Amino acid sequence: MDIKDINQNQEDIPPPRIIGLTGGIGSGKTSVAKILEQKGFPVYYSDDRxxxxxxxxxxxxxxxxxxxxxxxxxxxxxxxxxxxxxxxxxxxxxxxxxxxxxxxxxxxxxxxxxxQTSEFVFKETALLFELKLNEQCYKSLLVTADDNLRIKRTMDRDDKTYREIETIIQKQMPEKDKIKLADYVIYNNSDRDDLIIETDRFLDQLV
CATH class of the missing domain: 3.40.50.300 (P-loop containing nucleotide triphosphate hydrolases)
Known part of the structure; x- marks a missing residue:
């Protein structure tokens, strides 16, 4: 599903609905954000900004x-x-x-x-629930994955040791607590093709 399918035939565009997009280190949060951008959805990258x-x-x-x-x-x-x-x-x-x-x-x-003129915009931030920013959003989306997979992805991406990444994860809000708070959850334990499918499923539910 692309943004044009959601916004078609809209003459008077209401204020955008904000979707909070979050996930811990190595979860694939940014990958989902890029997929959403490819589909035409505006994404605000909080850390980059x-x-x-x-x-x-x-x-x-x-x-x-x-x-x-x-x-x-x-x-x-x-x-x-x-x-x-x-x-x-x-x-x-x-x-x-x-x-x-x-x-x-x-x-x-x-x-x-x-x-922005889109019906939905996404705010990508690692601290969505920690800072209670989800309370300012229409809906929240959590991207998560098994801890060992998150650590491996981060080791492949960053110059950090297993122990360093494990320490970072331990300092973040537990995934089980985030899952309870999230309106939608994408489990990113497979490959990119599966992640695209899961993102499309989320968009179907959102609409």
Missing amino acids: AKNIVNQDPELKDHIISLLGDEAYLDGIYNRKYVAGKVFNDAGLLDQLNHLIHPAVKIDFEKWVSA
């Missing part, structure tokens, strides 16, 4: 430097590796950083949504 915002917003830069020190930026560019090291084992510091970045992303997202 945040990367731009922390580099482009002077006031936000000042606040982050005040919180984490001058090393948070190298030659004016956000030092993600340094910041990740500072907040990874410090929940309080991470919470303070999130309270700086997320409001700026929220404003950016609202501007983005206002420029």
